[in-house]
Amino acid sequence: MKLIICIVQDQDAGSLIDDLTEKDYRVTKLSSTGGFLKSGNTTLLMGVDDDKVEPAIGIIEDNCKTREITTSLLTVAMPGDTYMPFPLEVKVGGATVFVLDVEKHIKI
Numbered sequence: 001m002k003l004i005i006c007i008v009q010d011q012d013a014g015s016l017i018d019d020l021t022e023k024d025y026r027v028t029k030l031s032s033t034g035g036f037l038k039s040g041n042t043t044l045l046m047g048v049d050d051d052k053v054e055p056a057i058g059i060i061e062d063n064c065k066t067r068e069i070t071t072s073l074l075t076v077a078m079p080g081d082t083y084m085p086f087p088l089e090v091k092v093g094g095a096t097v098f099v100l101d102v103e104k105h106i107k108i
Contacts, residue, residue: 001105002053005098006044007032008064012095013042016063020046025056053099064095 008016013029020027028045048056 001102002048002050003100003102004044004046004048004053004056005100006046006060007096008042008044008060008094010040010042012064013044016060017044019059019063020044020056023055023059025052025059047102047105057097057099060095060097066094 006016017027017029025046025048030043030045032041032043034041046056
């Protein structure tokens with residue numbers, strides 16, 4: 001048995017959870033926040049049999065695509081000057097997936 005920990009953007013989470021549950025994966029959803037853009041993320045926890053790991057990763061890949069957004073980074077030109085917005089292209093989306101061995105699984 002494996003534990004899949006999957007971190008995705010909030011806007012990708014709904015369709016991903018729908019597709020996973022449609023394929024009989026049990027999913028626990030946790031709200032989380034990204035460190036760089038401070039934007040909302042969703043962390044999914046799934047306990048799966050070893051032979052179902054690759055199909056689950058395939059579903060994640062199908063639902064979580066990387067895309068570019070433009071955001072502003074505030075900079076100071078000189079001491080005492082005002083903050084000036086600086087446009088910055090950033091890649092968002094996709095998924096970060098961890099697959100861990102499960103030593104023991106108890107379902108009560």
